[in-house]
Amino acid sequence: MSLADKKKLLEALLASEIGTTALRFLELLVDKKRYDLFTFAAAVYGRLLAEKSGTAKAVVRTARPLSADARKTLAASLKTFAGKDIELDVKEDPELIGGVTVKIGDWVLDSSLRGQLRRMRESFYHHGN
Amino acid sequence: MAIRPEEITAVIKTQIEGFSGTTELKEEGSVLQVGDGIARVYGLENAMAGELLELPNGVMGMVLNLEKENVGCVLFGSDSLVKEGDPVRRTGRIAQVPVGDALIGRVVDALGRPVDGKGPIKTTKFRGIDIVAPGVMQRSPVNEPLQTGVKAIDAMIPIGRGQRELIIGDRQTGKTAIAIDTIINQKNQPNRPICIYVAVGQKQSTVAAVVQTLQDAGAMDYTIVVSAGASEPAPMLYVAPYSGCAMGEEFLWQGKHVLVIYDDLSKHAAAYRQLSLLLRRPPGREAYPGDVFYLHSRLLERACKLSKELGGGSLTALPVIETQANDVSAFIPTNVISITDGQIYLESNLFYSGVRPAVNVGLSVSRVGGAAQTKMMKQVAGRLRLDMAQFNALAAFAQFGSELDASSQKQLARGERLVEILKQGQYVPLAVEKQVLSIFAGTNGFVDDVPTADVRRFETELFAFASARHAATMKELIEKKAIDDAMKAKLEALIQEFKAQFK
Numbered sequence: 001m002s003l004a005d006k007k008k009l010l011e012a013l014l015a016s017e018i019g020t021t022a023l024r025f026l027e028l029l030v031d032k033k034r035y036d037l038f039t040f041a042a043a044v045y046g047r048l049l050a051e052k053s054g055t056a057k058a059v060v061r062t063a064r065p066l067s068a069d070a071r072k073t074l075a076a077s078l079k080t081f082a083g084k085d086i087e088l089d090v091k092e093d094p095e096l097i098g099g100v101t102v103k104i105g106d107w108v109l110d111s112s113l114r115g116q117l118r119r120m121r122e123s124f125y126h127h128g129n
Numbered sequence: 130m131a132i133r134p135e136e137i138t139a140v141i142k143t144q145i146e147g148f149s150g151t152t153e154l155k156e157e158g159s160v161l162q163v164g165d166g167i168a169r170v171y172g173l174e175n176a177m178a179g180e181l182l183e184l185p186n187g188v189m190g191m192v193l194n195l196e197k198e199n200v201g202c203v204l205f206g207s208d209s210l211v212k213e214g215d216p217v218r219r220t221g222r223i224a225q226v227p228v229g230d231a232l233i234g235r236v237v238d239a240l241g242r243p244v245d246g247k248g249p250i251k252t253t254k255f256r257g258i259d260i261v262a263p264g265v266m267q268r269s270p271v272n273e274p275l276q277t278g279v280k281a282i283d284a285m286i287p288i289g290r291g292q293r294e295l296i297i298g299d300r301q302t303g304k305t306a307i308a309i310d311t312i313i314n315q316k317n318q319p320n321r322p323i324c325i326y327v328a329v330g331q332k333q334s335t336v337a338a339v340v341q342t343l344q345d346a347g348a349m350d351y352t353i354v355v356s357a358g359a360s361e362p363a364p365m366l367y368v369a370p371y372s373g374c375a376m377g378e379e380f381l382w383q384g385k386h387v388l389v390i391y392d393d394l395s396k397h398a399a400a401y402r403q404l405s406l407l408l409r410r411p412p413g414r415e416a417y418p419g420d421v422f423y424l425h426s427r428l429l430e431r432a433c434k435l436s437k438e439l440g441g442g443s444l445t446a447l448p449v450i451e452t453q454a455n456d457v458s459a460f461i462p463t464n465v466i467s468i469t470d471g472q473i474y475l476e477s478n479l480f481y482s483g484v485r486p487a488v489n490v491g492l493s494v495s496r497v498g499g500a501a502q503t504k505m506m507k508q509v510a511g512r513l514r515l516d517m518a519q520f521n522a523l524a525a526f527a528q529f530g531s532e533l534d535a536s537s538q539k540q541l542a543r544g545e546r547l548v549e550i551l552k553q554g555q556y557v558p559l560a561v562e563k564q565v566l567s568i569f570a571g572t573n574g575f576v577d578d579v580p581t582a583d584v585r586r587f588e589t590e591l592f593a594f595a596s597a598r599h600a601a602t603m604k605e606l607i608e609k610k611a612i613d614d615a616m617k618a619k620l621e622a623l624i625q626e627f628k629a630q631f632k
Contacts, residue, residue, distance in 0.1 A: 106175075120145070
């Protein structure tokens with residue numbers, strides 16, 4: 001597949017979905033053969049965006065649905081932790097079994113049952129070497 | 130032994146009761162790219178160089194590259210278990226290995242995990258694998274000998290405890306054999322050093338054979354084998370020498386003596402080159418990265434002789450380098466030659482012409498070992514070195530088939546016999562007093578009239594004769610550690626008495 005074909009395909013698929021700047025950026029990646037850096041660029045973009053908006057995004061995973069009250073207290077306590085306004089992104093994840101995990105930037109707060117079980121297993125490992 | 134389920138339940142119960150870890154706060158990044166034993170991780174802004182990372186499926190990683198937006202790490206495990214987007218957690222620990230007495234007699238991998246099937250290693254002590262070497266004030270000059278048990282080396286290229294002596298030569302010239310002989314010879318040495326044999330990038334069968342040899346010789350009682358085989362990922366080969374060194378340092382700081390053999394550093398450099406290229410560090414000469422000198426210098430600087438105040442322990446390093454077609458001017462050999470305190474140069478020509486160990490005595494040197502040599506050995510070896518040098522010069526000349534005068538003929542004959550005397554079988558290290566006796570006989574002309582083909586038999590029978598009939602003289606030699614006039618007369622009498630009955 002030639003570079004020109006790739007660019008045509010990009011335009012055909014995405015021209016109606018995303019802005020011209022974003023499309024030009026993708027084409028630049030194709031031109032310079034740096035498309036493997038896309039995930040990296042996306043991650044850096046996300047961080048820059050958060051910095052600019054002055055808020056931090058907290059990815060919250062819970063085993064059960066959160067009540068509105070619980071959301072408020074969570075957002076308030078996370079604000080004191082991060083020192084920024086918090087934008088909550090709550091999703092349910094039954095795999096956690098119980099409890100909650102919060103991810104803000106690089107930091108992960110894990111108080112889920114799954115995490116506790118994993119740590120317990122690790123403590124057995126290290127005990128017996 | 131019967132297994133009692135209730136006991137096991139009780140142990141597990143106490144551990145569960147003691148377990149508290151409701152919430153955990155950790156830094157987590159995600160894998161951007163993975164492959165060829167390395168991974169690039171996004172996030173982990175506070176990661177330290179050399180820190181261990183936890184990846185899914187029990188794979189561990191070690192941070193090598195800290196870049197602006199990502200972290201490059203090497204994986205101690207299969208990269209097929211890790212995929213893009215996987216979470217990566219910091220452990221906050223710098224890479225370390227278990228150390229202590231429990232490791233002695235064991236075969237472990239580069240991370241100190243047992244691979245000999247003898248159960249877990251019961252130790253609670255750990256040491257960082259990559260530490261800074263002791264400084265000037267902590268050291269003292271090398272002053273005790275490390276006997277290899279090989280005549281050619283102990284006499285002419287003496288090694289001291291705390292020295293770094295390179296063993297260099299082509300493949301199949303007996304480099305490992307010298308290393309193994311040295312380990313075996315430590316068995317009956319005073320203040321016996323603990324030996325650590327680090328196998329880097331070798332065939333598992335070779336390592337198994339080495340372990341078997343050591344076991345048969347009873348040398349595993351004071352030896353640790355660190356094995357990073359050819360089939361293991363490059364990061365394991367890269368850390369293995371540092372791990373071995375860390376295990377030795379534990380004993381060093383206890384005031385004990387340690388001998389570490391790195392077999393071999395050429396493969397270590399190749400593994401590091403692989404990692405560096407995959408981490409996109411710029412290649413330099415022979416495609417090695419710019420810091421390949423530092424790679425070996427920081428490892429070998431950790432060999433040292435500690436000052437009296439710090440216990441006087443020592444860590445002797447015997448790195449091994451394999452050359453290609455006797456080319457010592459390649460990149461890695463020149464680097465390691467310049468770092469070490471001397472080299473034992475093995476030659477394939479000599480090996481094939483039957484001179485074994487195939488030590489080239491002209492090119493081999495020891496820059497500091499002379500200070501540690503025992504007095505008696507110094508007394509006989511000075512003459513030996515001179516005789517050998519004259520012989521080598523003359524032998525080259527004599528090749529033209531020119532007529533030689535009587536004195537030159539005599540020198541040639543002497544040299545030929547000395548070469549015979551310096552020959553030695555594999556895995557039969559000799560005690561110092563025997564070495565001295567044998568070299569004394571050679572340099573004082575007692576073997577000049579023995580046919581060259583019989584010199585080795587002469588030597589063996591001389592040893593048997595000396596220990597059977599003159600045990601007292603040999604004992605005195607060991608105790609005096611020097612040859613004064615009285616001792617010289619005794620030795621001469623001993624050899625003459627033996628010669629009278631030698632056929």
